[in-house]
Amino acid sequence: MLDLNGKSILITGGTGSFGKTFTKLILKKFPQVKNLVIFSRDEQKHFQMAMEYSDSNYPIRYMVGDVRDRERLFRAFNGIDIVIHAAAMKHVHIAEFNPMECVKTNILGAENVIDAALHSNVENVVALSTDKAAAPINLYGATKLASDKLFVAANNIKGNRNLKFSVVRYGNVMGSNGSVMPFFLKKRTDGILPITDERMTRFNISLNDGCKMVFDAIANAWGGEIFVPKIPSYKITDVATAIAPECKQEIVGIRPGEKLHEEMITVSDSFNTWDLGEYYAILPQKPPFNLEEYVKKYKAVKVEEGFSYNSNTNDQWETVESLRALVRTHVDANFTI
Structure with a gap:
């Protein structure tokens, strides 16, 4: 059973949507956490977060820094037990037009996190990924795939250190910065909702469930x-109907780098994917542990060859009614139709 009491934890990108929710849950679940370091380059978000969680009332330290800055990370990781790497440049269309900025943050920043962990006493690193990292067609997805590969491969160079690197990959997060639900809620007053393509589908997860995946990792x-x-x-059209049934849905076309449907496990991944019951695990081709023991421990079942996990062929679907309930619960408690 997970117990983070007495642990020192650092969250890169800690002032973002995930970081704030994860911080809230840590303070609630593990009130005796030793230290929580919020590492982010946005000083304004630091200020806003500190208004809610002051460092005088909570074991929190706010540290301004960028994952591009290797020396700053080395200093930040001093005395840390667990690192959650959530910092990323994540907007698909912005990354398409600013490619090297995305590479510097998502790939070089990931390598800096790994190096800092290897040169400190960190025990556990969990990196956040995205469905766009599976068979990527945009630069953001390609950088996150590279990041995933770096974190997985880091287990091969840790030597005798008591250190684990793992990755959590999930889909669109309800209510996160830049996500579609808050966007539609804002646009509903215009009477028109822009729809990229009426066929578009996406995976859906709440911030709390995303945090639970990280705790499990x-x-x-x-x-x-x-x-x-x-x-x-x-379906993107169901989200629009759930939020603003009175609005016209205007097709505007797919933006640069977007897919019609997202994938989290590709057919090629199926050769190394195991069903653990509540979730799947894509393992390295040569795991750095005894695979037989792993399978026995988690009662893991190998997925069928050719299996893929695609938002368009999923066997679980949100409805207009369920989406409305989710908007009220996770995005806007005052939402009404």
Whole structure:
């Protein structure tokens, strides 16, 4: 059973949507946590977060820094037990037009996190990924795939250190910065909702469930896994209908780098993917642990060859009614139709 009391934890990108929710849950679940370091380059978000969680009332330290800055990370990792790497440049269309900025943050930043962990006493690193890293067609997805590969491979160079690197990969997060639900809620007053393509589908997960996946990875990772949750899909038109049935849905076309449907496990991944019950785990081709023991421990079942996990062929779907309930619960408690 996971117990983070007495542990020192650092969250890169800690002032973002995930970081704030994860911080809230840590303070609630593990009130005796030793230290929580919020590492982010956005000083304004630091200020806003500190208004809610002051460092005088909570074991929190706010540290301004960028994952591109290797020396700053080395200093930040001093005395840290667990690192959650959530910092990323994540907007697909912005990355398409600013490619090297995305590479510097998502790939070089990931390597800096790994180096800092290897040169400190960190025990566990969990990196957040995205469905766009599976068979990527955009630069953002390609950089996150490279990041995933770096974290998985880091287990091969840790030597005798008591250190594990793992990855959590999931789909669109309800209510996160830049996500579609808050966007539609804002646009509904215009009477028109822009729809990229009426066929578009996406995976759907709440911030709380995303955080739960990270807690599970901290507790259960042996090192090298890419954990993938079993979550429902939605149609973009159903989201629009759920939020603003009175609005016209105007097709505007897919933006640069976007897919019609997202994938979290490709057919090629199926050769190394295991069903762990609540979620899947994509393992390295040569795991840095005893595979037979792993399978026995988690009652893992190998997926069929040719298996893929695609938002369009998913067997779990949100409905207009369920989406409305989710908007009220996770995005806007005052939402009404």
